[in-house]
Amino acid sequence: MKGQLRHKIVYRTLQIIMKPFLTWKFNYRFERIQPLKHPSFILPNHVTSWDPLLVGLSFPQMMYYVASDHLFRLGLVSRLIKFLVSPIPRVKSSTDRQTAAAIFKRIKEGHNICIFPEGNMTFGGETGELHRTTAKLIKHAKAALVTFRIHGGYLTQPRWSRFPRRGLMTGQLVRVYTPEEIAGMSEEELMKCIEKDLYTNAYEEQKRNPIPFRGKRIAECLETALYLCPVCNKMGSLKSSNDTLSCSCGLKLRYTEYGFLESLNDQKPPFTTVLDWTKWQTKQVQELAARYNSCPDDVIITSDEQQSLWKITKARISRLIGRGRLLLYRDRLVFQNDNGKNHAFPLSNISDIAIHGRQTLIFTTTGREYYELRSRLPRSALKYYELCKALTGQHSIYNR
Secondary structure, X not given: OOOHHHHHXXXXXXXXXHHHHHHHHOOXXXXXXXXXXXXXXXXXXXXXXXXXXXXXXXXXXXXXXEEEHHHHOOOHHHHHHHHHHOOEEEOOOOOOHHHXXXXXXXXXXXOEEEOOOOOOOOOOOEOOOOOOOHHHHHHHHOOEEEEEEEEOHHHHOOOOOOOOOEOOEEEEEEEEEOHHHHHOOOHHHHHHHHHHHHOOEHHHHHHHOOOOOEOOOOOOOHHHOOXXXXXXXXXXXXXXXXXXXXXXXXXXXXXXXXXXXXXXXXXXXXXXOHHHHHHXXXXXXXXXXXXXXXXXXXXXXXXXXXXXXXXXXXXXXXXEEEEEEEEXXXXXXXXXXXXXOEEEEEHHHEEEEEEEOOXXXXXXXXXXXXXXXXXXOOOOHHXXXXXXXXXXXXXXXXXX
């Protein structure tokens, strides 16, 4: 592979430059891993957008990252990233054979590959469901496996938040699996080991060892994760400001530096953790789906203003289709362009759907077309994700 020496130099340079910044900014403590004896898969849990750099501090040997193809749609910046570190692109809402082929090629060349098997960062603070093909990929490559776990990342930078906080983050080796060990396991056995190794629950950790995570406006954009009020059952009525979350029904909560929710009036908080709330709303949406599916075709389930629709050419360009309003009906997703033109996407034609970052909704059609829905205002992509899954009878990856 061309550019290997350049990639190694850049990798080591980034370690030297980023170590003082990351350890200071996030109060990050990490374990140094001894050089690996075999080409290996590095599998960490995924909690913040800084994870690739944080994990990289622990491994002296260069590794190539599998990255969302958003990273490849930044024009000159993308070309620079590709030239310097050559990440492997993966379309989030698509199973990509080209990605697997690129991984196998680099493993055979003797390189290490870092994959975040959750694919998504958690909204609630608990490790999400891992891609079911992870174990199959590793066994087929006949490489070694290293599992690595980050603690404190969720409360440092919750996926729904605008600003990071400073508390304590740690990164540590969990286990090294040799190619011989992996060969002696079934895919199911290997998958269970990976799930056990990577599992974290931010709130259980806080109960055992409370640590404050201080920052500015720590509740801002919490409504991108919590879209259903448990008091009045309204969807999209929750609003955040500074360290508070409130609803028009009178619910008013404070998000504390320890990550818990407490009431600001005489009402008892319906939930004390974001995790319990997200689990509850997932179950509620699944129950509501049966009622929504019996609604007339013209009944709007939920909608949001100031949205934009983009068509994506994989790992190359994003083309703006228009700006306007997003609406969800029981059988279709509709984008009403401000120019008067509607774009309707039947749910039966959406082959996969995912979320990028805090609130960008990504979906793939059965015709192999890729789209993104972005928002100028805090808007829950998780709401549309879970509703679309429930209306089509699929489970949510955030519901363990």
